[in-house]
Amino acid sequence: MQQLRCCVVVPTFNNGKTLKRVLDGILNHTQNIIVINDGSTDATSEILNSYPELIQVHLDKNQGKGHALRTGFKKASGLGYHFAITIDSDGQHFPEDIPVFIKALEEESSKKVLFIGSRNMQQSDVPGRSSFGNRFSNFWFWVETGKWLKDTQCGFRLYPLETIKDMKFYTPKFEFEIEVIVRSAWKGISVKNIPINILYDDPERVSHFRPIIDFARISVLNTWLVLVALVYIKPRDLIQRLKKKGFRRFFYEDFLHNQDSPRKKAFSIALGVFIGLSPLWGFHTVTVIFLALLLKLNKVIAFAFSNISIPPLIPLVLYLSLQTGAWVTGRELNFSIHEIDENFEIIKNLQTYIIGSLTLSTFSALILGFLAYVFLSIFDRKKIAVHNG
Incomplete structure (x- = not known):
């Protein structure tokens, strides 16, 4: 001592x-x-x-x-x-x-x-x-x-x-x-x-x-x-790991070579995409990490894909959500993206937006989750073959 x-x-x-x-x-x-x-x-x-x-x-x-x-x-x-x-x-x-x-x-x-x-x-x-x-x-x-x-x-x-x-x-x-x-x-x-x-x-x-x-x-x-932890610590750790490794190394080590099964990774991607495109603005990070913990999915992958709504893509996400909502409900949209910024007409179409956002996030999550599962399953089999060979 x-x-x-x-x-x-x-x-x-x-x-x-x-x-x-x-x-x-x-x-x-x-x-x-x-x-x-x-x-x-x-x-x-x-x-x-x-x-x-x-x-x-x-x-x-x-x-x-x-x-x-x-x-x-x-x-x-x-x-x-x-x-x-x-x-x-x-x-x-x-x-x-x-x-x-x-x-x-x-x-x-x-x-x-x-x-x-x-x-x-x-x-x-x-x-x-x-x-x-x-x-x-x-x-x-x-x-x-x-x-x-x-x-x-x-x-x-x-x-x-x-x-x-x-x-x-x-x-x-x-x-x-x-x-x-x-x-x-x-x-x-x-x-x-x-x-x-x-x-x-x-x-x-x-x-x-x-x-x-x-x-x-x-x-x-x-x-x-x-x-x-949900709002600051976990996102901070993920960003620090990404900066330290660089995107390419991060992608291969934390994503492709992660020991989780292709099924678990695919579900994590689907969860991230669903939350990222959902109308839960301001709560994406908290929600996706909480659900990843609750469902025992990969927090890193889920959080990464929840950032699909990064600031430059927000106008596009809003527009696609509105168009999807109009298609589902049969309503006509009487404004343009330019008018959204100037007159905030989106408030008048909030119901259309929410329906469209949930529809878009659901179908996007299903499609990208399925494609990810196929890709990751192929990659996983190749990795096993190389390891055994």
Whole structure:
């Protein structure tokens, strides 16, 4: 821990019954300990008086676990530490697992990594609400980052302080532990699980998690993170990958040589074309990525083909939609494209446009999806033949 410049940060709030046991366990492995007393009103201050060798920060009032952790990280960075292991003071974590984090960090070639302890949620003493909450959190982390973890809620973690110290966080309580791993993944930090032990049936353990209020706060946070991921993060990552590789390399590696089946690729193309030509202006990106996630299709391909309505082609898409709508409904259009720009006559023909847009997007998706399936199936067979030959 000395060589890696790693410390242990212990946020605590009214865990006087278990705090001494936790601190004594950590001291068996290191004295690099920073305790954040988050406004405790029990015997916590008296207990900490027995540990003058530890770095202590005493907050006047309770401000939440997220605020306590950020305070601890700031203090650790100021003292020159590059990594911080966080451990809860309620006694559910085993300090004996600290070397597990250190060993895992030593084995990483890149130290740009955040480790989360992975609990055995199948233990008989694991509360049902904890198991459900963890599955709930794991699912939304996957939606927001595209990465699947077994445990996203465990507070026993190792943070790369040098990487996260300049990141902005906005949540002060339990939901911070969700925000920090999602934003870290967005920044390119590798977020990984490592197995740890857990103790739930300790009679002295006190949890301050409020099921209704804190679950509601976490739900609001996940809603916001999903919107940011769909509107900004996923399109940003796709554009960056496209710029880095160039269109030709991107097309061959991410499209043709993607490991998805021709059927899945074709459905992804069809979805992208349908959404791109649909009348959902302003919501194309959010809708196509959400549906691709929901239907388990290729997000990259679906998003790429949803951009069929790029700005230069918008007038043409509008015109074709109107003409298709007029053909389907039997109505006559009494204006030209020039008049659309000047008089906004399109508003008067909104029903015709919507019908035409949905018809055009449906038939275009079916035709291009079918053609893509035929092309990709031929290409896939040739690729297999070359590989076997």
